[in-house]
Amino acid sequence: MGELKKVLILGAGYGGIVTAVHLQKQLGLNEADVTLVNNNDYHYLTTQLHEPAAGTLHHDKTRVSIDSLIDSNKIRFVQGHVTAIRPDEQRVSLENREDELEYDYLVIGLGSAPATFGIKGLLEHSMGIRNIDSVRMIRQHIEYMFSRYRNEPEREDYLTVVVGGAGFTGIEFVGELADRIPQLCKEYDIPREKVRLVNIEAAPSALPGFDKELVDYAVSTLEKKGVEFLIGTPIKECHENGVIVGDGEEIKAATVIWTGGVTGNPLVEEAGFEVQRGRVPVDEYLRAPNYDNVFVIGDSSLMFNDEGRPYPPTAQMATQQGQHLARNLVALIRDGQLTPFKFETKGTVASLGKGEAIGIVGKRKLYGWTAAQMKKLIDLRYLFIIGGLPLVLRKGKFF
Amino acid sequence: MGELKKVLILGAGYGGIVTAVHLQKQLGLNEADVTLVNNNDYHYLTTQLHEPAAGTLHHDKTRVSIDSLIDSNKIRFVQGHVTAIRPDEQRVSLENREDELEYDYLVIGLGSAPATFGIKGLLEHSMGIRNIDSVRMIRQHIEYMFSRYRNEPEREDYLTVVVGGAGFTGIEFVGELADRIPQLCKEYDIPREKVRLVNIEAAPSALPGFDKELVDYAVSTLEKKGVEFLIGTPIKECHENGVIVGDGEEIKAATVIWTGGVTGNPLVEEAGFEVQRGRVPVDEYLRAPNYDNVFVIGDSSLMFNDEGRPYPPTAQMATQQGQHLARNLVALIRDGQLTPFKFETKGTVASLGKGEAIGIVGKRKLYGWTAAQMKKLIDLRYLFIIGGLPLVLRKGKFF
Incomplete structure (x- = not known):
């Protein structure tokens, strides 16, 4: 048995944290050397941020400490700000840190930057x-x-x-x-x-x-x-x-x-990855062009549907990518086969404030109270995915 | 019996509201025509404002609706902003109001303005x-x-x-x-x-x-x-x-x-009253120089102690002035005798935050918890003066 493979996950947004949580479920102790890097010591629920922004929900209800999600026996957590990715050297630099992080497999889940469409000011x-x-x-x-x-x-x-x-x-x-x-x-x-x-x-x-x-x-x-x-x-x-x-x-x-739009994190373009409008067009295995050991998920990745139109960057997409990528990373670590990723829409619901929402689930249109309940279910389901029942009980909104 | 005497009270701060409340207690129905003018439809407790300013108490706890203090059968309340006092014409102008208010007796309790001591900016x-x-x-x-x-x-x-x-x-x-x-x-x-x-x-x-x-x-x-x-x-x-x-x-x-100091409301100087550093030196009946029918109380009035030093403007002073002035106004309305006002200090307590204070009551120095309790008693006593037990129960802080 050789040295442990180094998996480095950048970002603990939807894509990064789901990858990390699923990796730790599937990997045994000492099966890989996994590191998660994030700006903050918490993960936050981007799809709910409109509520603390409006002041209708406290922001603590929309964040979860990484400590409570990550088993430190299986994943090392580093709080830090990524300043550069050097894919040819397989290294990543962090702010105010001399030593660099090395990897065999890199997962980039660094989120988005605002797209301003050149609007002045x-x-x-x-x-x-x-x-x-x-x-x-x-x-x-x-x-x-x-x-x-x-x-x-x-x-x-x-x-x-x-x-x-x-x-x-x-x-x-x-x-x-x-x-x-x-x-x-x-x-x-x-x-x-x-x-x-x-x-x-x-x-x-x-x-x-x-x-x-x-x-x-x-x-x-x-x-x-x-x-x-x-x-x-x-x-x-x-x-x-x-x-x-x-x-x-x-x-x-x-x-x-x-709120007019987002583009990929500028770090990916600065790292030399191929981008289209700031996002990296990934292959069916979520790999960056020309780098078989670099995976890009979430808002910095670009995928196309069967009609050749880009999927909008959503939490749902990032979550599914993370779940799938975790399986593929386990396969790589165990010298198994990669399986291709396919996005399956589970529907879309938008809240319109208290007790009101709209949405499409399958072919069905939802309105009002029904849609609002569906929105809550989606939020609860996500909490379950990353933190199981304890997290659902701690952070979930039930009424 | 001639026409009813017009009493006009400007300002519902400590001095004005106490004058009004005591007048309505002592006067019978249709014994005088009393009007109270104030910027807001509420009275506020200036001595407690450091708490809502710091965010440790909600501001609603430091204000009382005038409606709940004033009996509209005895006193007419006008919400408005005084723009000018013309003592020679016995008239007062309000912002955005064509008609002027007339008076036989005027009570000026218009509070203070910040003293900046010429500090730039x-x-x-x-x-x-x-x-x-x-x-x-x-x-x-x-x-x-x-x-x-x-x-x-x-x-x-x-x-x-x-x-x-x-x-x-x-x-x-x-x-x-x-x-x-x-x-x-x-x-x-x-x-x-x-x-x-x-x-x-x-x-x-x-x-x-x-x-x-x-x-x-x-x-x-x-x-x-x-x-x-x-x-x-x-x-x-x-x-x-x-x-x-x-x-x-x-x-x-x-x-x-x-918080470095206050001076009298500039309206009193603009009205032509004699002032010393912005405050009107009143006589023992609280009258402005040269105007026997104009009374100035609270922060715009200036009084001297037995050593000839000015009293600092305090809520305690304004409250005692208001109580005394109400008795004298009743005397004037009933053609009785004016009695001279004399300030009696009831002590001073300053809060130092939760559970801590210092103070002097009589000759006794108070510290810590004891002083903090005394501070609460003083605040409760004031609520009792203006609104009786119901107000004490509604706004009082008991713990």
Whole structure:
């Protein structure tokens, strides 16, 4: 028996943590040398971040300590920030660390970066629903602006929130925030009619590509909660006082949240991997082009469906990739056969705030309460996948 | 019987609300035409505002709706902002109101304005513990800065709070905030040692004029909670990144709270009343010089003790003035005799945060838990004065 194979997993998002958890289930003690690297000592549930961002759920409910998921007898956890990947040397550098990490097999699950589509000022003057730090700041930013209003009542822009992008994240966020606004108005002695929540989308429809009937239901549900939609309206520019939209109109807003899209983590392109729009087109075994020992999963990977269209990056995709990759890594370690990955959609559900959602599961369209229950089931199922029943009980939302 | 005398009370702070409440107790129906004017539809407890400012108590616990204190059969309440007092015409103007209010007897209880002692940039770049709107903003400002830190970890100034002034308000505020910081650190994933809370005082001692032994106790108690003191150190300048102190040293701080002093409401000087440092020196009947029908109470009034030194403006003073003035107004309405006002100190207690305080009651010095209980009793007693037992039960803090 030779030296143990070194498996290095970068990132503990959906793809990375699922790979790690499944590896530790399937591997025996001392069967491989597995390391997981992550910025934080916790994993977070990106698909639920719209709730802590709006302030309707505490952020601790959307994160899980890695310690509670990883068995340190089987996987070494390193908290650190990846600064460079050198695939030809099979090495990875971390911030503030002299020594580099080596690998035989590398799993890149480093998530995404915001796609700004060249909109001027967007990165500087907007916030994103990206991670625990950013959503906690969004929650506090909105409250701070509300708290300032009565001290400077001429500043009505303090009470305007612009959300750029009406995809899943944008729609789910405005749904939550619309639910929160009445509480904020009470807390800060502000009349509801002073508050504006504007969702702006460049595409000709909200939730581009989704079933029209469901989209109409979503828009009308959210409009009833007080959300204003500007659809088919690109944001031209973002500055410190708000945004300028398609026809040159300025919307003054002290809070701008950008949910308009993501691209791959820039580290993958910097590492020299082939990319298309920032994401690595992986083969059926999730391998990067030209590197049989490098696997890319989650938001930095690019896969195409049978019609040759790219799959959108989702938690569902990353989770399935992680589960499959863990099996293939075990096969590699045991000199077995790799099996090809195929994405199987389990359906899509989007929350519209408390007790409201829309979705498609199989061929079935879901609305309202039923869809909201399905959304909860999906969230619970994911918790079960990574942490079993104890995690479901600890972090699950049951009502 | 002639026309009813018009009594106009401006401001529902300690002085104004106590005057109003005692008038309504002592006057019969249709014995006088009494109007109370106030910015907000609530009275607030200024001496407790350091708690909602620090976020250790909800601001609703420190305000009482005027509606619940005033009997509308006896007193007309007008919510409005006083813009001018014209004592020669016996009229008062309100913002956004064509008609003016007339009076036979005027009570001015319009509170204070911050005294900046000419410190450059202070009004623009600091916040004050002044009213519900301002303390709610302070609470949110501090949290917002904490929430930003992990997104911009080079900005350590986000975690520094400078409090200018170590008088009663400053000391009570740093005591509360020191209690809150561990919670904030937990909420925002920040190591406690990154946070600085700096209390700066120009005078050679904290709590200038107070008993030295008690001051030493206060300072050492607060230092143990992590407060840094810069005593005998004037603030030279305040700018958007912090303050510059005595020797030119810059303290970078994203939050600056000024508690260094108050002066009278500028409206009294604008109205042509004689003032000394912004406050109206009143006679023994609390009357403004040259105007026998104008009474000034609370922070805009100036009174001297037997040694000829000015009394500091306190809630205790305003409350006693209000109680006395109500009796004198009843006397005027009934053509009776005015009695002279004399301030009787009931002692002074300053909170140092949870379960800790210092104080002098009579000749007795109080420390720690005993003083903290006394502080609670004083707050309860005041609630009893303005709203009786129901208010004590509704707003009182008993533990």
